Amino acid sequence: MDFSVTHILFDLAVILLATKLCGLTTRHFGIPQVVGMIFAGFLIGPAIFSQLNIPFMGIINPSEAEMDTLHAFSQVGVCLILFSSGLETKFENLKKSGFAATIIALFGVAVPLVLGTLGATLFMGGFSSLSNPDLLHNALFVGCILTATSVGITVEALRELGKLSTKVGTVILSAAIIDDVIGIMVLSVLTSLKGGSNVWMTVLKILGFFAFTIVIGLLCRVIFLWLSKNRPHKRRTSIFAFGICFLFAFYAEEYFGVAAITGAYMAGLMLSGLNDTAFMDRKALVSGYMIFTPIFFAYIGISADFSQFNAHILLFALLFIVLGIVAKIGGCGLSAKMCGYSLKESTIIGCGMIARGEIALAVYAAGRGFIAKAADGTLIGIDPLMPTICLIIVSSILCPILVKASYGYSRKKKYVKEPLTKEEEEYRSDISWLFK
């Protein structure tokens, strides 16, 4: 038997200590903690450093069965991230700038998707390569990763300038919400393609999934409405919510061929805006950051495949970063201009949407199966892990700089930092650590 529960405890201990130390280190240098956590996975995992005999490096060398268990922990982690994301959706914000935000989000998803897919296609040998459906899926997968925005960093930058509650601040926040929803739908289409069934079947499955989820979700919502009114702040509310989250994640993947994270996100969305939503979210965040989220990011690093790590992929990473940033600025900025925003405002909106974070990684983890491989297991497509990590680093450093520059920020001028509401304070202390 190659499974040892005791070794799992060791793996957990090392992962928790290493991710936190590396995360704090990268944050110290202004790079998001997620990057540090994945890097911790590289360091402690068997991929690179196990041969070097440096203390603590390559310390984790799990058997296949143990990797399965770590994978399960990591899957729970990413489901909790998306569940939380869904719960934090504030639909009432959308009313304020609903139409413009929807247009901006649509272009903010479509342009990166198209440019990312094209970029990957070129890189894999041009359009002729798309006759191989595996490579087509791989290219779409790369495009899909580019769609997910992570506005935490933008929020911080806007707040520093005292611009968060302005028209521009509101439209960025709303667009980011709709961006998530559309991005999740694109991911659903992508993952449904996996079976190789025909297009109509795929469309039917996705529509079926959303219909089923919304019906069951509304039923659950009635129960939770009752619970959070009559038994507020009870432990049972959060535990049932977790149950719903895992159940949705399960049937999304098992019966509809949609990614599990889509199910988890939809579960969060269906339970958002209730009296006890913040309470459930808090439990999801604590359970997440104490054990599951670090394992999710470390697992990406531990299970990374470095067989493709060469100059070629670095070149692609460069293309990927440029496309990722240009596509968001172009897509969101131009559509904002179309919606009547001034040039300056449109630039700020475009720059505010470029940051990528944990959702891009969640999409990566959900679509890993699309990395095209030949029959003998060698890579023939692109593994976008490295490019994604590089994009997260570059975009999260660049985003606040660009936003501030578009506002004509100068160090000499004094800005009135907006005070945090209690809710934002909590949000800040919980979520923002990931991309800070």
Next chain:
Amino acid sequence: MDFSVTHILFDLAVILLATKLCGLTTRHFGIPQVVGMIFAGFLIGPAIFSQLNIPFMGIINPSEAEMDTLHAFSQVGVCLILFSSGLETKFENLKKSGFAATIIALFGVAVPLVLGTLGATLFMGGFSSLSNPDLLHNALFVGCILTATSVGITVEALRELGKLSTKVGTVILSAAIIDDVIGIMVLSVLTSLKGGSNVWMTVLKILGFFAFTIVIGLLCRVIFLWLSKNRPHKRRTSIFAFGICFLFAFYAEEYFGVAAITGAYMAGLMLSGLNDTAFMDRKALVSGYMIFTPIFFAYIGISADFSQFNAHILLFALLFIVLGIVAKIGGCGLSAKMCGYSLKESTIIGCGMIARGEIALAVYAAGRGFIAKAADGTLIGIDPLMPTICLIIVSSILCPILVKASYGYSRKKKYVKEPLTKEEEEYRSDISWLFK
């Protein structure tokens, strides 16, 4: 491949929903939630109900690889319970009634251990059976389960009567702390026996474990002292603490042959009484009750072996319950009398120590390997699961009744319920759900 991450999500969803529903149901009838949670495991697991085709029953039928993963989750759960237990140890309380409490705890461990071992021996065919070391270990294991007190219920009963801060209340709380420490040591001796190595080697290993743990623990304590002073209430503090907990649990089992829960408990003990202890404890509790603890209890039910379930084991359960209650009342009551407490006080102390709960189940889970089996896998010893569950039910119903009766409680008299301190309020809302 018989492992599916998606199925694990389903298992988690079902476990969370079922344990909470069953836990709330048993609590409604005055039986502790832990019992309901284990019962949920019976219901949803493959053991009994999978043949019956009743909806939702036997719904979980994990492959061996999936059971491994659930086992890992459950191991994390029981480590968090013991870690929390260790963190909540208040050494300053011991000063008040240190000597008497130590004597009471010693007898409270020794008498149940001896009587439990004797009872199991008789049940397995008398002293001649002990020539088989497997049966000897099995008998000691049964005795060991009887040692662990769970005073949550007693605390509630004393508070209701307004007697918690009296001399008797204090000595019960102190004795329960020492009881845990001694019980953990007895468990260490038992688990070290597993290797079959000689007695001196075993003693050396245990001493080595405690020496190593205390030295490393003190080093960690210095770091945490610094952290909780200079970076109070930071997420990193709790995450490092979890790392330490899992690390101690790992090396206890891997290098010293001591149960993993012993390591987790010691980690908690070494980090108790710091500024940030309550903060860490809170994170351990939330992570525990949201996912891991329910899985621990459900896993006991899911993986239960019912091959021995017959009239014979029910008879033993009866003996086990009587021994478990008589041994605690006798051991603690008589030693209290010896320490100069009045007959009434001694009776209250004895009755206050009879309740068993989650720690008894943790000891059961840690010692499962001691259930003697013949070469062909059939049981030749005793599986004390059923008797333990029955003891938890009976003792937790009986304990408050006996405590109140010893105080001459009458429904007519009005009692001044002691108000809860903020700390107790938190304790109550976090831990007490398990045995309420």
